[in-house]
Amino acid sequence: MKTITFITIVLVSGAIAGFVHGTINFALVEPYLDQAIGLENESLFASGEAEDTLEFWAEYESYRIWQKSGQVLAGVILGLAMGSLFGIVYALSRNSLPGKNDVTRSVILAGIMWLTIYIIPFLKYPANPPTVGDGETVMLRAILYVSFIALSGIGVVIFYKLSQKLQNNKKYFGLFGYVIFIIILFFVMPENPDEITAPMNLVNEFRFMSVLGVSSFWLSVGLILGLFWKKFEK
Amino acid sequence: MSRTEQLSVSKTSVSKIAILALAIVFAAGLFVVGFDQGHIFSLVYGEQAFVDLTIHELTHDMRHAAGFPCH
Numbered sequence: 318m319k320t321i322t323f324i325t326i327v328l329v330s331g332a333i334a335g336f337v338h339g340t341i342n343f344a345l346v347e348p349y350l351d352q353a354i355g356l357e358n359e360s361l362f363a364s365g366e367a368e369d370t371l372e373f374w375a376e377y378e379s380y381r382i383w384q385k386s387g388q389v390l391a392g393v394i395l396g397l398a399m400g401s402l403f404g405i406v407y408a409l410s411r412n413s414l415p416g417k418n419d420v421t422r423s424v425i426l427a428g429i430m431w432l433t434i435y436i437i438p439f440l441k442y443p444a445n446p447p448t449v450g451d452g453e454t455v456m457l458r459a460i461l462y463v464s465f466i467a468l469s470g471i472g473v474v475i476f477y478k479l480s481q482k483l484q485n486n487k488k489y490f491g492l493f494g495y496v497i498f499i500i501i502l503f504f505v506m507p508e509n510p511d512e513i514t515a516p517m518n519l520v521n522e523f524r525f526m527s528v529l530g531v532s533s534f535w536l537s538v539g540l541i542l543g544l545f546w547k548k549f550e551k
Numbered sequence: 552m553s554r555t556e557q558l559s560v561s562k563t564s565v566s567k568i569a570i571l572a573l574a575i576v577f578a579a580g581l582f583v584v585g586f587d588q589g590h591i592f593s594l595v596y597g598e599q600a601f602v603d604l605t606i607h608e609l610t611h612d613m614r615h616a617a618g619f620p621c622h
Contacts, residue, residue: 318565320565320566320568320569323565323566323569324569324572324573327573328573328576338617339613342612342613342616346612346615346616347612350612350615350616380608383608383609384608384609384611384612385612386609387608387609387610387611387612387613388612388613388616390609391584391609391610391612391613391614392613394580394583394584394610395580395581395584395585395613395617397576397580398576398577398578398579398580398581398583398584399577399580399581401573401574401576401577401580402573402577404573405570405573405574405577408565408569408570409570435618438618439618442618443618444615444616444617444618445615445620446615447611447615447621447622450620450621450622452622454620455588455620455621455622458620459585459586459619459620462618462619462620526616527615527616527617527618530616530617531616531617531618
């Protein structure tokens with residue numbers, strides 16, 4: 318495949334999948350964000366940090382519109398980023414992935430990446446709505462989250478390479494090794510330092526919708542890149 | 552037999568330049584959506600960018616929804 322074709326199909330598939338992600342978030346996640354920010358505002362009024370005035374609500378409306386309008390655009394930017402990573406991994410691993418054609422192989426890889434660099438890190442550091450989270454710890458939480466994703470992603474590559482060197486049933490030791498590695502990571506990595514003060518039903522419903530949104534991205538990018546690859550490969 | 556398999560596994564039909572370009576898009580896009588707290592606009596607007604948080608606010612809702620720590 319030509320370089321320009323490869324880059325184009327990777328970026329277009331990432332952008333489309335990101336658009337799908339942003340649109341689904343707009344429909345499913347936004348109501349929970351509004352609810353959580355409402356609680357945040359009540360807390361500000363109660364503590365005296367802000368006053369329930371027309372000026373407050375005018376300012377609030379202006380930045381909330383900016384935040385909401387960015388949902389789909391940010392989805393496309395994140396889609397370009399994660400789609401690029403997906404395209405790189407697909408190009409490098411395509412010949413060793415199971416599946417009859419590029420669509421199947423691409424969807425299988427999307428499933429593997431969804432599990433290893435999204436769902437497993439999510440189980441340790443789940444998404445939180447706005448009212449949860451102390452601004453003082455945001456850097457620490459970002460480092461923990463990214464480290465877990467990176468370690469899980471690197472871990473799956475290392476244990477996959479290891480399994481390739483083994484024969485027959487011993488190949489399963491690679492999978493077993495990865496599971497043990499993740500269990501150790503769960504115990505070794507520090508917990509999220511912030512206490513959850515928001516109602517747990519709000520937090521849990523937000524997390525569920527968040528998972529649906531991100532999952533829509535991985536399913537879309539797997540399908541679209543696979544279809545593009547099948548069409549444009551020479 | 553095993554030699555043939557190894558060759559087919561390691562062979563890739565895409566250039567290193569493409570991989571590098573996409574790696575840059577990945578890093579830049581991830582930083583914009585997941586982690587910018589005024590850093591990018593501070594290159595132009597200086598310290599005020601850390602107060603305005605323009606990109607942070609634009610990506611705020613996606614940041615929460617995608618699982619990134621926000622505030």
